[in-house]
Amino acid sequence: MSTSSDPHLDVIVGERGHLTNLAYRLLGSLAEAEDAVQETYARWYAMPRQKQEAVESPGAWLTTVAGRICLDLLGSARARRERYVGEWVPEPLPDRAEWISGPAGGGSGPVDPADRVTLDESVNMAFLVVLESMTPAERVAFVLHDVFRYPFAEIAQIVGRTPAACRQLATSARRRVGAAQVPTAPTAGQAPLVRNFKEAWEARDIKALVGLLAPDATMTADGGGLVGATLRPVEGAARIADYLIQIADRAPGLKLLERSVNGRPGLVAQLAGVTVTVAAFGLDGDRVTRIWAVRNPEKLRPWFAEGQDGEARRG
Known part of the structure; x- marks a missing residue:
């Protein structure tokens, strides 16, 4: 595929895995994460070419937009989950060796590795459940900073608050994790x-x-x-x-x-x-x-x- 028509194409396509990983941790739902990533790309391609070319870092732009979309979804999710029948548990994911059909279902071959969620301590079920107890802003600030190591200056642009306020949000979220005594690593037994x-x-x-x-x-x-x-x-x-x-x-x-x-x-x-x-x-x-x-x-x-x-x- 030629990249002459879109100088950012390789970068844009290469960000899908990162965005999916980020959105799943923010939302606790693979289906919602996929929708958020799809909407992020839709907004990029809806921009006039001149505006796309003016973006200095397409990867940063995509992360910012995805973060804002997830923040909005987290706000509306609270209302939806109040109407949810029974208890709401984050969506469980299999090991990549067992993930035979793609997340959309129906496929028989391996999925693109970029569409898989990296399984580490930040997606174990106990950790995701604690994330559910946070406010949307706390969750976004904590995941972006503590999991993905984004600086608070960049997080502030996503959350719409000052870097100092974002630091406080992450600190509050960290206390929740500590109070829940979530194990950070699996034990041998x-x-x-x-x-x-x-x-x-x-x-x-x-x-x-x-x-x-x-x-x-x-x-x-x-x-x-x-x-x-x-x-x-x-x-x-x-x-x-x-x-x-x-x-x-x-x-x-x-x-x-x-x-x-x-x-x-x-x-x-x-x-x-x-x-x-x-x-x-x-x-x-x-x-x-x-x-x-x-x-x-x-x-x-x-x-x-x-x-x-x-x-x-x-x-």
Whole structure:
């Protein structure tokens, strides 16, 4: 493709991965992130050529516009989530090795790596849940500065506040993260603990499940009103274990698979080869403290290709 008609074309195209990563962390939804990135590009191409050529740094321009779009979406999301049926949980993402069809679904080949979200500590489910507790301005300032290392002078142009005010927003957001005691790195014992949890669930061993759960553990399910899911968090080890056993009894063909969820060990539940639930775990030592079970099919699009073929690849 010739770049003579658009001197910024290579830069513009090369920014898609960065923008997707940024928007997903800001919004907690891959679908909304894709829409935000699409709108960002639409605004660039809607500009007259003369204005495009006057932009000194197209990458910075795209980031600024994407950040403002996400800020607006975060503001409207609060109102939408007040009408959401049940609990809202961020959209879970598979490991890139398991992401067979593109986020839009329907494809059979690998997706462009630029469209994948980099799975690091800033997208583990516990971290994303804490981000949800922040105000839109706090979230944007914190993610841009602490995760992507943007200076407050640039963040100020996105948030519409002074650099000093943006610094205060990031500090406030940092306190929220600290108060939530979000682990910054996975521990070596996470995968074995999740595996033991899976085996106890499969065996319907309620005593073993209770032993693996912290006494004050919490399980949050997100069905979005589209599928059955408890509308309020289930609290306490015994209640969670009993709830999980009931699920297993009601779905005798349920198959549990160990999978990476947002870069951490998790579980995928399938019926007839179709992913129906993706569970992320919060762990503390040798106990499960939090379970986030996403059942809303609109949030499971990247997982739909994860079926019997994926199982065969893993042996």
